[in-house]
Amino acid sequence: MAFFTSEYECKLDTKGRLVLPAKIKANLPEVSTHELVIRRGFEPNLILYPMLEYKKIHARIAALSEFNAEQRKLKRTFFRGIAQVELDNAGRILLPKAMLAHAKLDKEALLVGMGNYIEMWNPEVFNEYQLEDPMEYSDLAQKYLDE
Template sequence: MGLFMGDYLCKLDAKGRLVLPARLKSALPESPNNELYLRKGLESCLILRTHLEAKKEYSRLANLDDTDEDVRNFKRAYFRREIIVEMDSAGRILIPKNLLAYAKLEDSVSVVGIGNHIEIWNTELLDTKEEEVLIDYAKLNKALLGKNG
């Protein structure tokens, strides 16, 4: 399992390829064919996960009851949101056009380590989100971690 942290400003090339920052790339565990799992986030961002993290979640989903219509609808929506991408020898991943459009990604993007996964954001959208969150950060820190500051 990789531990990802930090905020990096990165560039997309004309083909929609993103070079992962060296610190994040070095935290990636070995995976078959350098595969990573890229999905639409619940917010307007993309989530990049390792093979191991994706398989853990898939295992949990496999235990859900497929005779339940809500489960089937959820799984359909869940798996439609994710694709496998391959990191090339230069450390780049190709982001498909539909995912670029979903996250409103253009030339410059923010790549953020979030513990067990990586988020890829339109920098302006992330900055707006950050301003909203900072207002409540101290309260959340205390509520979730029991700490002040």
């Protein structure tokens, strides 16, 4: 199982390639070391999954009914926002142009470990989605973790 935490500042080259930090590569399951999946995030970001983690989500989305209009819409939107990428010999992944635009990525990216996946953000946009108030952070932790 993948285990990603922390945040990493990364550079994108002019072709839209990003070098994965060594600590992220080290946490990729051996089966998925070269096969990764990128998804457009719900916010203006990208989500990077090892193939094993993506397959779990894929199975859930694929199981939705093609006969239900709402479920079809979810499937269509989800699957059109997916790209399979591979690590090259230099440890880089090529991010598709449409995905770069969705996440407003240009020269810099902030990678944030989210447990079993990684979020990719434009560093300036990321700040808009952060909790700034320690009490709000505490309240959310209590609400969702204190059972």
